[in-house]
Amino acid sequence: MSTLDKDQHFSLCCRDKTTASCDATNGELAKPPLQGLQLASHAALEEAQQKGRMKCSKCGGSRMFFCYTCCSLVGVSQQDVPLIKLPVKIDIIKHPNETDGKSTAIHAKILAPSDVTIYTYPCIPEFETDAVVLVFPGPGSVSVQDMMQCLRDRGSDGGCHEPCAKRLKSEHVQGATNTVASLESGTQNETKGCESKVYPLQRVVFIDSTWNQTNKIRTDERLQDLLQVELKTRKTCFWRHQKGKPDTYLSTIEAIYYFLRDYHEHWLSQEYDGEYDNLLYFYSYLHTVINKAKTLAGKT
Template identity: 25%
Template sequence: FLLGAIQGPLRIVTKIGNQVWYPVTKMLICALEKGIVRLRNRGKISDEHKDHDILKNIVRNICNVEVSIDHCKQALSEGKKMSHICDHLDRSTRKIIYRENYLFGSQTNLQMSASAAKCREEYSKRQKRKWVSEGQDPFQDFAFTLQPKMLEAWPRMKCSSCGKTAKVFCPRCLVPLNPPAPGLPEAEKQTTNAEELEKKLEFRLPEVKLPFNVDILLHPQENRKKATALHLCVLAPKQCRVLKFPEDLPNYDPKTTVLLFPDEKSSLLSDQKIDVSNLKTLLVVESTWQKANGVARHPKLQHIPTVRIEEKEGTFWRHQELGKGFLSTLEATYYFLIDHFKQDKQSGYDRRYDDLMVIYTHMHRRITRLKFSGDGKKAKKDNPPASEESRTSMPKHWIVDSS
């Protein structure tokens, strides 16, 4: 009667005739312990049936394993503790623990589960994408007007347009949410340069001037909070806009417009097939890679020449299986601006567009720090912020007394 609720996460290992056997994993023990408690609370199990007897019968029927009563009692107790441990771990680490085999009567079950550091190390080996550590910051040479670390202290502000609260900028209205400047002391307010001092105290997002307009083709199913191209509208608001695809798509002049998309017809600016002096509009696609082809193949864009950038190693944290050379929309636009500057000015890049990456750098450093510290979104939501001591050692609620 519990098989229907737990057979989803189980893996089939043996099939003899019509009989299917499942492995005894920690996922199975935790699921059975929770399922028995849930059914007993709902009155589906009478008081005359003992929990350990139910567990013994289920393990015999679906796993083909005979277990003693004492070991069943121990398994129920350890299943409850393992569930408590996994509730405080991130999803990836929890998966590794659940896949481990459960050995009835063994004293290593909880010790292996409580070793969160071991699980994280194993998970990092399985990751296909290499994440840089804070000591290998890819943005350490950028010349920012406002340092990204300053954004850490910015509070959540209410947007004056939509009334929603957000941090740094409003993803709906695409306006910066600058914090109020601290007031000057009364003695300094009477001075002649009081206005200049107040401006110096203000922390505002920089505004970047671009050599051409940028139209962002936003896929209707794309999450605006995850769209990095929207940073362009916040940091270069006079020359960037978001177009809802496909209803807002106008007719572009192919002589003054290019589409940034790496297809088989695209060319590099260094190939000199495109006159950069006539470029007035750059089109960029904001969507997942699976849906980007559908946007780029729209009939209104077939006559627009496509351009690409030289292969770069991306730093975007969003998972994708296509490799390191597939960048986020903001990264691709930033590198295209650098190529355009070098081609137009015939000189080296002077860091004038680095401020376009300030919000991205802030988010990248924050997510990288959470990844290396092991604080997942669920763990951070359910628990208070960890102290510096707990970041370097195992939290106390992960240490379980196996006795």
């Protein structure tokens, strides 16, 4: 997602969701979005923004901060950008018509390169249906809280459904590795009161597409047997909100971030202390820049 593309000019028509609202669950004022995050310094991004767009050393494209084609940094050093280790592997299925410069999926790949893989549809890897979930809203979806019990129930039924015969070989997103890696052996189930057992969740799948284009991927037979998980209580603050869609429909990087937060708290049973906040490193900076530009333009 390069919101600094010339044709977008900071997307001044972005939807502003920074005003505090009342939380219906407790009557208290809800915190504004992206507040209180434990983030690495944005100084390098501020400096890069002052210098302006630069050419990607791989493809020659004019970019700012990163190249969404090559999955590489542009005008920013690797040591200035946080690297994040995730507790579970992330697979992102990108719609072929999704504009690379508008997608937030690249944020995850750059910030957690060893744990995130991007595929372009119709390329979909082969999944073990009792160890993989699809994060997508809709009928039959379950919460993160209920997800693990559903996976255990599937496993106890003898290994779920037979994998679909129709499989396509992995294609490589330029600059990204598309090897379906197995879960690291060191990962442990830390749920309080649970006995030692095989770690049930291996991968989490996200669809990267405009909401109007998701149906083709969502209905693909290779995803039909996956348990579907929905983040029903989270609200987007994405500046490219699509008209007619509820504010619980999240951008890709928001969905990954909030899933991992819920997973950390409800499955690992650990108090969240900002472990995955840096997934929003680029997103939070762009959100600030865009809303500042909007204010200066008198669009608030």
